[in-house]
Amino acid sequence: xxxxxHINAGYGSRQILFDIxxxxxxxxxxxxxxxxxxxxxxxxxxxxxxxxxxxxxxLLDGVSITSMPSETRARHMAYLSQGHRAPDMTVGQxxxxxxxxxxHFPKRYSGHDREIASAAMETLGIASLADTPLSALxxxxxxxxxxxxxxxxxxxxxxxxxxxxxxxxxxxxxxxHLLCRLRNSGKGIxxxxxxxxxxxxxxxxxxxxxxxRIAERGTPIQICASDILSDLFGTAVKxxxxxxxxxxxAKSVSDHRMR
Amino acid sequence: xxxxxxxxxxxxxxxxxxxxxxxxxxxMGILVGAAELSLSEIVTALSxxxxxxxxxxxxxxxxxxxxxTAAVCGAALAVSGAVIQGxxxxxxxxxxxxxxxxGAALAVxxxxxxxxLGGWQxxxxxxxxxxxxxxxxSTAAKHLGASDGVVILLGAALNSLLGACTDTVTALxxxxxxxxxxxxxxDFSAATTAKLLPAAAIVLPTLxxxxxxxxxxxxxTLGEDHARSLGMHTGKTRLLxxxxxxxxxxxxxxxxxxxxxxxxxxxxxVRRLAGGDAAHLLPFCALFGGAFTVLCDTAxxxxxxxxxxxxxxxxxxxxxxxxxxxxxxxxxxxGTV
Numbered sequence: 001x002x003x004x005x006h007i008n009a010g011y012g013s014r015q016i017l018f019d020i021x022x023x024x025x026x027x028x029x030x031x032x033x034x035x036x037x038x039x040x041x042x043x044x045x046x047x048x049x050x051x052x053x054x055x056x057x058x059l060l061d062g063v064s065i066t067s068m069p070s071e072t073r074a075r076h077m078a079y080l081s082q083g084h085r086a087p088d089m090t091v092g093q094x095x096x097x098x099x100x101x102x103x104h105f106p107k108r109y110s111g112h113d114r115e116i117a118s119a120a121m122e123t124l125g126i127a128s129l130a131d132t133p134l135s136a137l138x139x140x141x142x143x144x145x146x147x148x149x150x151x152x153x154x155x156x157x158x159x160x161x162x163x164x165x166x167x168x169x170x171x172x173x174x175x176x177h178l179l180c181r182l183r184n185s186g187k188g189i190x191x192x193x194x195x196x197x198x199x200x201x202x203x204x205x206x207x208x209x210x211x212x213r214i215a216e217r218g219t220p221i222q223i224c225a226s227d228i229l230s231d232l233f234g235t236a237v238k239x240x241x242x243x244x245x246x247x248x249x250a251k252s253v254s255d256h257r258m259r
Numbered sequence: 260x261x262x263x264x265x266x267x268x269x270x271x272x273x274x275x276x277x278x279x280x281x282x283x284x285x286x287m288g289i290l291v292g293a294a295e296l297s298l299s300e301i302v303t304a305l306s307x308x309x310x311x312x313x314x315x316x317x318x319x320x321x322x323x324x325x326x327x328t329a330a331v332c333g334a335a336l337a338v339s340g341a342v343i344q345g346x347x348x349x350x351x352x353x354x355x356x357x358x359x360x361x362g363a364a365l366a367v368x369x370x371x372x373x374x375x376l377g378g379w380q381x382x383x384x385x386x387x388x389x390x391x392x393x394x395x396x397s398t399a400a401k402h403l404g405a406s407d408g409v410v411i412l413l414g415a416a417l418n419s420l421l422g423a424c425t426d427t428v429t430a431l432x433x434x435x436x437x438x439x440x441x442x443x444x445x446d447f448s449a450a451t452t453a454k455l456l457p458a459a460a461i462v463l464p465t466l467x468x469x470x471x472x473x474x475x476x477x478x479x480t481l482g483e484d485h486a487r488s489l490g491m492h493t494g495k496t497r498l499l500x501x502x503x504x505x506x507x508x509x510x511x512x513x514x515x516x517x518x519x520x521x522x523x524x525x526x527x528x529v530r531r532l533a534g535g536d537a538a539h540l541l542p543f544c545a546l547f548g549g550a551f552t553v554l555c556d557t558a559x560x561x562x563x564x565x566x567x568x569x570x571x572x573x574x575x576x577x578x579x580x581x582x583x584x585x586x587x588x589x590x591x592x593x594g595t596v
Contacts, residue, residue, distance in 0.1 A: 051485050074490030087348075087480040088535020090266075097478050101490035106471040131266050131536070183421070237559075 001025050002047060002077070002157055002188065009046045016042045017053070018212045026156055029183040030190040031199035034209030035232055040192045041082070043209065044159045047190070048079035074101035078150035082162040084142050090129035091137070091145045095121055098152030113152075120151035123176070126195075139166035140187035151182075158182070160191040164198070176202045196229065196237045197244035208232070212255070220244065273533055277546030281330065283289050284361035284553040285554020289318065291557055293564040297360035315349075320451070328450035328458065329570070330549035330558040332515045333525075335462045335507035337548025338469060340522025341529075342504040343393070346497055347400055349407045351585060352542045353522035354389070354508035357410065358417030360519070361425070362392030363505075363512035364442070372432040377454055382461055392417060393501045445518035445571025447556050458514040465506050466545050473537035476500060476513045517554070518571050525551055527585065 007020040016039045024030060032040050045051040047058060049065055058065040060076055074192040078098075085093075088220075098120065099113040121127040124144045134142060143163065150158055163179075164172040172195070179189055179200055190207075199206060201221035208216040208228050216228045221239060223229065232235040238246045296314050340353040347357075354360045366388025370381050389401060395419065400410045429435045441448065469476075475496055478486050486493045496581040509516065525548040526540065533539040552570070555577070559570040 045484070048488055050484050069490075070487070070492060071490035074488060077488075079484070079488035081482070081484040085348075085480075085482050087477070087482075088530060089477060089480075090534065092538065093477065093536045093538075094481075096490065097474065097481065100474065100478050103474075107474045108471070109474065 001061060002061075003059040004047060005059065007041070007043075007046060007052060007053045008055040009042060009053040015054075016212050017046060020046075020056070020214055022207060022214055022217065024157060024190050026188045027183060027186050028188050028204045029179055030188075030205045030207060031203035032190060032192045032207045032209060033194070033196060034215075038209045039212040040209055041161050042212075044079065044161050044192060048077055048159050049073060050079065051106065051233065071101045071165045074153065074155075076155050076196060077157045077159065078153040078155040079144050079159045080150055080161065080163065082165055082239075084143060086134040086137070088133070088135070090131050090133055091121070091126060091148075092117065094129075094134060094145055095148045095152050098149040098154075101153065102256050116154065117148075117152045120148040123151060124148040125171070140168065140171040143167060143171075147178070155187070155191075157188045160189065161191060162192050162194065164193065164195065172198065200224065200239070200244040201239055209250055270533065270539060273539075273543060274546075277379055277543055277550070280550040281546050281553075284550040284557070285326050285330060288329070288557045291561055292317070292322055293560060293567070297394035324452045324455050325447045325450040325556070326553055328514055329383050329447050329553045331455065331462050332447075332460050332511040332518060333521055333552025334466060334545040334549040336518060336521040336552075337512040337525035337529075337544040338466055339511070339540055341526040341537070341544045342476065342507075343470060343522070344526060345480050345537060346500045346504070347397060347410060348480055349400075349417065349483075350527070351407050351411050351464045351523075351582075351589075352414070353520070353526075354504070355517070355519040355522055356582075357396045357414030358392045358421055359389045359396070359505060359508050360512050361418045361421035361458050362388040362390075363509040364388070364517050365421045365425045365428070367434055367442075367513050368428045370433045372428050377457075380458055381513045382510050385513035386506050387509075389509035389512070390502055392421070393505050395499060425563055437458040439553045441569050442516035443571075444569035445516040445574065446569035446591035447515050448560075448567060448569075450514070454514055458510050461510045462507060465503055466541075469500075469503055470538075470541055470545075472500075473541050476537040476541075487582050516569075516571065518574060520574045520581070521548060521552055521570070523585075524574075524578050524581050527581075 002024040004020050004022050005140060007017055008015060009017040011115055020043060032043065034040050042051060046053050060068065060073065065073055095117040096109050096113060099109055099116060100107060103109070105256060118127065121130060124147055126141065126144050129141065137145065143166065164175055167175060176198060179191065183189055198224070203220060206218065206223045207214050208223060210232060216223060216226060224237050224239045237244050238247045286400060294317050296317065297520055300314040301318060303309065304318050309315040310319045336354060339556050343352050343354060343357070344350050363385040366384040367381060376382050396410065396413060399413055403409065475491065478489055479493065479496055479500070483493055526544050529540055529543045529547055533543045555573050557571040559568040559573045562568065
């Protein structure tokens with residue numbers, strides 16, 4: 001379990017996160033939603049220790065993450081940022097680098113590492129692209145390649161910053177199905193998402209962020225029932241016959257703009 | 260796992276090509292020269308270790324040290340360029356372009372002014388000059404969040420500044436200026452075994468270490484966030500790679516002067532042939548960088564025999580248009596080189 005305990009964090013004198021307390025359990029898929037600039041990405045980066053926190057503590061299975069060597073942390077927790085570079089290497093090479101935290105100096109990959117990387121590519125359905133340069137891939141395929149790298153990392157937890165952003169709807173859905181499969185296999189996953197009905201449909205729990213705080217946490221049904229979504233986004237999400245959908249209402253949107 | 264067989268075959272054949280290219284260029288460099296020696300004279304001199312005849316002296320004191328120095332320096336500069344490009348994530352960078360060579364050159368000139376003309380002290384100071392400059396460039400690139408082009412401009416400014424400092428030293432201490440024009444262009448005519456051995460003793464282990472660490476260089480090119488989420492200490496790793504590449508560039512400059520463009524041309528050509536991942540890139544850069552520099556040097560000293568062109572001038576004739584080509588391609592492809 002990853003526990004965030006009263007986390008404050010920021011850039012210089014500007015504080016971004018205020019008193020965040022939450023936890024991510026194995027076998028759970030969590031959707032983090034909130035308006036632009038509310039601190040979603042900073043929250044993920046802070047949880048992955050890519051960004052320092054000024055107060056509070058982060059526990060990984062009961063152990064403070066700050067006292068942990070970065071390689072140990074990386075064996076438990078994978079993080080993918082939004083937007084991916086296309087460095088000069090093949091898909092197979094990229095995925096193999098997911099094994100990096102499992103190796104000791106001088107970090108040479110073994111046959112075992114190659115097997116794990118290969119299995120990760122099979123899972124993502126990109127095994128045939130192993131020798132394709134990253135620069136030749138579409139945005140969706142590149143996303144899959146990076147996700148395969150995170151899988152090859154064999155971590156208990158995966159933190160994803162806007163994994164669906166550059167994908168068309170078909171690729172978004174297959175990505176969400178994949179995340180569900182990973183969740184079912186016991187991984188704890190937290191993903192920043194913008195598509196509210198999609199987050200509601202697939203996630204076990206939703207964290208709604210507002211101005212650097214977690215304003216509301218709960219199951220998708222609970223979040224739908226509260227007023228927080230229409231407060232934040234000017235539109236609610238309706239749950240009807242097993243479907244989540246936006247409730248666009250021209251009047252409420254114009255009211256929201258006026259406020 | 261089936262990382263495809265084709266790629267393995269391609270790598271193996273490239274490796275054979277690289278080794279052959281290096282060997283052939285070295286053999287050619289030894290056979291060809293301003294003094295026309297017959298094959299039998301060369302074979303006799305080589306097999307008898309005879310250093311008393313004219314042919315023996317030319318071979319053992321001139322051509323062999325020169326060719327080996329060119330191979331070592333070419334390999335060092337090409338690998339240094341590939342490493343710098345990876346660390347800065349900037350394919351336009353090379354030790355010559357961003358001022359690292361100029362930093363080493365200033366240090367070498369200051370050493371010459373102080374009477375240090377060779378040996379490990381010279382290599383040490385050249386390394387310090389190169390390392391200092393690379394720290395300045397990488398820090399500036401990081402803090403300015405500078406684009407590729409801005410880093411190259413920064414390098415141009417550093418090149419001018421360091422060049423001016425070097426000129427000041429040579430103006431104030433005229434004794435130094437004897438070797439100056441050849442040093443500035445980059446040249447192997449002053450190569451001796453005594454200079455070659457310390458350079459090789461630094462370059463070869465550094466190259467081996469870099470080949471071993473190639474996966475870390477690749478992970479660094481994934482960007483700060485991904486590298487750190489894979490458990491890497493990016494700051495320390497970047498510093499280590501800058502140090503090793505400065506060691507290579509500094510040693511090459513102290514042995515042969517300001518050889519430009521090897522660190523730019525060779526990594527780009529190799530990337531085309533072998534792909535961009537460091538595990539392939541670095542060894543092939545060493546092989547082809549060595550071969551290319553030996554060939555250029557052989558051409559430079561035989562094309563206008565008995566006059567000799569400093570090899571750096573030939574490299575500039577090849578490298579400058581290539582740099583322009585990269586810029587145009589960058590414009591056409593919208594940023595990626």
